[in-house]
Amino acid sequence: MPELPEVTVISEDLEALAAGKEVVRAGIFRDDVSNAGVAGFPAKLLGKTLERTGRRGKIITLDFGEVVGLVHLVISGRVVQLPAWQEPDKINTAIVEFDGGPILAFTKLWLGYFDLYEPERVGEHPLISRLGPDPFSEGFTVEYLMDAFKRKASIKGLLLDQSIVAGLGNIYVDEVLFAAGVHPMRKANSLDFAEIERIYSATREILHEAIELRGTTFDSYHDAFGETGKYQHRLKVFTRAGEPCPVCGTRIQKSRVAGRGTHACSTCQPV
Ligand SMILES: [Zn+2]
Incomplete structure (x- = not known):
């Protein structure tokens, strides 16, 4: 699933590709792709100009002035450029054509x-x-986290909870907790100030670096230009089960925390 860095990259790409351009054709495959429905989708977008794009958590926002598109790619959705207009179908679930191009297809929005x-x-x-607050917003502070972490839930579960912090998912939570030296299974209310401070700093640093490297690609994620991200080469624990920890050499262990495959070093991140 695209997380904050990938959604940021796609959102910025879409602004570079289409800001200032007017929608000349638009359609969706089925009513359940958009709250506007098959008939309402083009009716609301035709003639509108994309003013700017943004992001709320893992949702891409497309600001057309009187109407705002909210795109959630969820698991396998992508944004691709089509060479020519075509009617939306099961793969190209939503399509928006801008005057003079591009023709953007939002693919596989089956859950999105x-x-x-x-x-x-x-x-x-x-x-x-x-x-909850975005990691790059003013509301995201060590003090905020100290308050949000006054719970018995696992720290991993809380960081995945979009109402606590917006935009994190399985990949970056594992990486953040490794960088902070905190085991994902730890109860949030057992963390001390220094640990919370490290989680705070690691969150911003890792997300910032991942955006610079244009995200993490395993299979489905590509930016709106069809390019893969590069952050997968920087991952220290995620998908590295059985490999030596880059810090201490202990084998990275995979377990299940908060219902998700979880990667951690038992030496650097004591339980
Ligand atoms: Zn280690």
Whole structure:
């Protein structure tokens, strides 16, 4: 699933490709791809100009002035450029053509969506309404985390919870906790100030570096230009089960925490 860095890259790509351009054709495959429905989707977008793009958690925002597109790629969705207009189908689930190009297809939105909201109602979107602070926002502070972590839940479970921090997923949570020297199974309320401070710093540093390297690609994620990310080469524990820890040489262990495959070094991250 694209996490904060990948969604940031795609959002910035879309602005580079289409900002200032007017929508001349648009369609979705089925009613369940967008809250606007098959008929409402083009009706709301035709003639609108993409002003800017952004991100809320893992949702791409496309600001068309009177209407805002909220795109959630969820697991396997991608944004690709089509050589020519075609009718939306099972793979190219939503398509938007801009005057003079590009023709953007939002693929495989089977669990995802391309919703259309009035700008003043974006905050009411069911996912956006419960997002916690973004890691790059002013609300994301050590003090905020100290308060949010006053719970018995595993630290991994809390960092995955979008209502605690917006944008993190399985890959970056494992990497952040390794960098912070905190085992993913640790109860959040057992962490001391120094550990929380390290989680705070590692979150910003790792996400920043991953954006610089244009995200992590395993299979489905590509940016809007079709290129893969490079951060997979920097991963220290994620998908490295059985390999030596880059810090101490202990074998990286894979376990299940908060229902997700989890990678950690038992020496650098004592339980
Ligand atoms: Zn280690």
